[in-house]
Amino acid sequence: MARMISYKQAINEALDLEMRRDPTVILLGEDIVGGAGAPGEMDAWGGVLGVTKGLHAKHGNRLMDTPLSESAYIGAAIGAAACGMRPVAELMFLDFMGVCFDQIFNQAAKFKYMFGGKAKTPVVIRAMVGAGFRAAAQHSQMLTPLFTHIPGLKVVCPSNAYDAKGLLIQAIRDDDPVIFCEHKALYGSEADVPEESYAIPFGEANIVRDGRDVTLVGYGLTVPRALTAADTLARSGVSAEVIDLRTLSPIDWDTVIESVENTGRLVVIDEANPRCSIATDVAAYVAQNAFGALKAAPQMVTAPHTPVPFSPVLEDLYIPSADAIVAAVHKTTGPVKSAA
C-alpha cells in the first residue's frame, strides 16, 4: 500500500531511523531544535524550514543547536567524526559554505589521504540548495560543482522523497564525508516511501524514464523539469530517456554512456552556473568516451552566468525550464525532425 510522504518528512525519517540504530549519530546546526535557552518552547523550529522538527523529543541532547559560527560547528562535526562519532551537521543554506569552507575542503576532505589512509571522517553536511524561493543571490545557489571538484568529498542531491530517505541513510552510514544537498523547492514534493529503513548505494544513477531518441541527464529539481519536458517531447514523437544522477560524486558514468550509446543524443540539465559545472563535466565525459555514438553535439541547459536574481520574473528565467530543455533537445534532433 502506498504511503505518500514529502521529501522533507523523508529526510526527518532517515535521521530518526539512523539515530535509533546508531548512538554515535548526533545532529548539530543552527536552530535545528529551535528555542535553545529561550523562555518559550524547545523544538520551536526544528530547523529553519522544520526538517528536523520532532527529533528533539525523541533523541534529546543528541540534537544540539549551535551558535551562528559555521566554521566552529562544522569543524566540530568534522573533528567529532575523526574521533568516532557520526555527526550530521546542518549548514542551513549551502551558500553559507563560504564561511566554513576551509573545514570542509582542507580538513574533512583531506584527512584520509594526507594522513596516509589512517583517518576516517564519517560526517554528513546537510544543506539546502537551489533557487525558486525568491531568496536571492546568497540563499539560492546550486554550488554542487564546487564540491565535486574536491577529491575526498562525496556529493549527493536527491530529486524525490524516496531517494532522499535512502540516500541520507547511506550518507550517514558512509565512512567518507558527504555533502547532502536538499533542494528547497522539493521539500513539499511527495512520493511513495516505505516506512522501513533502506539505503541507496552511491554512484548508481536512476533511469526514471526510458526513451530511444535522446538522453536527458539531471539531478535535484532538474529531474522533474526533465520529466515535464519528456512529456512535451513525447507529444511531438520524440522519445526521451531521463537519467537522475542522484549522486554527483561518485557519479555513474556507465549508465550515462550506455544510454547515450542507445539514443545518440545528450542534453544535460544543471541548475548550477554554466562554467565548470556538472553539465560541462557530463558533456565532456560523453564527448570523450562515446563520441562515435553521438548523432549531434551534446547540449547543456544551465542557469546563466549570473548570480541568482531576486525579482520573481527574473528568478523564473534563471532556473532551467522544461521549455528550455525541449528547445535544447530540438537542437540535437534538428528543427523539423520529430523522431529518430
Added chain:
Amino acid sequence: MTNNPFPLSRDELLTAYRTMRTIRDFEERLHVEFAKGDIPGFVHLYAGEEACATGIMMHLTDIDRIASTHRGHGHCIAKGVDVHEMMGEIYGKVTGCCRGKGGSMHIADLSKGMMGANGILGAGAPLICGAGLAAKFRGDGGVGLTFFGDGAANQGTVLESMNLAAIWNLPVIFVVENNGYAESTSVEYATAVDSYVDRAAGFGLPGVTVDGTDFFAVYEAAGEIIKRAREGGGPALLECKTVRFFGHFEGDAQTYKAKGENDHNRAHRDCLKLFGARVTAAGVVSEADLALIDREVAALIDDAVETAKGAPLPGARDLTTDVYVAY
C-alpha cells in the same frame, strides 16, 4: 636519598628531559639536513619551544586528543608519535607515518590521539571542539587541546571555537604558543591586546600566561587546567610565552629579528639548559644522567635519519589510493 623538590618523580624528570632533547635534536638535525637539499617542501622548526609541548603532554594519555600546527614536530614527539615514522614522512618515504602523502605539515597518528599537524592556521580549534564533544558524549574523561601560535590566535576559527567550547562546556584547552612572531610579523603589531588571557576572558574562559621556556611553569599550569577540564570544569586558555630559535621556515633569513636575538635566546632562554640546571642543582638528577640521555637521543636521531634516507619511496599506485574509504 635526595629530597625531590619537584612535582615529578626522578623517572618523570628524566622522561621530560628525554622528550625535550629528542625534539631539540630532531629539529637541529632537520636544520642541517634541509640545508643539504635532501628534504622536500616546507619545514617549520619547533626548537626553543620544547618545554611547552613537553610540559603539557606529560599530563595526557592516548585517549586525549591534540590538534597541532604547521610547527608540529614537537607536539608529535611529545604525544608519542614514532620518531622513525616522522622522519620517514618528512623525507617523503612510504615508511612515513602518512606513507609520504602528508609531509612535515600533516604528520598525524590518530592512535596516539594526534589529530594532525595542520597547514591551515587556526584550523585545529574547531576540530578539537569536535574531539571534546566526542569525549563528552562517550564520557571517557578525555580532553582535547588545540595548539596555535600568536599569529593564528587572530583567526576567526579560534575565536568562534572559544565561544563554542564555553557554551557547551567542552573539555577543551586552547594553547597559545606565543613566540613573538607570526611568520615575520611581531605580536605587538598584530594583536591588539597585551595578553591572550584577556581575550579568553571575553569568551568567559579562564586563562593563565606562563613562561614557556620554564618546563615547570608550563607543567604546573597545564596540570591544573587539564585536571579541571577532565573533571567537567570546562575549557580554558594557556598562553606559553616562548622563543623560536630558527626562522618561520627553513630558509628564512630572519632579518626581522633583532641583532643577536637568537644568540641571546640560546644563551639565556634555552628551556633544556634551564631544566638541566634546575634538576642538577637540586641533586635529583646528575649531569651524567643527562649526558647519557643526550647520547641515546643522538643515536636515535642518527638512526632515524639514516633509516629515512634509505627507505623506499612511494610507488606510482600510491598516488591514487587513500582518497576515500570506498568510492
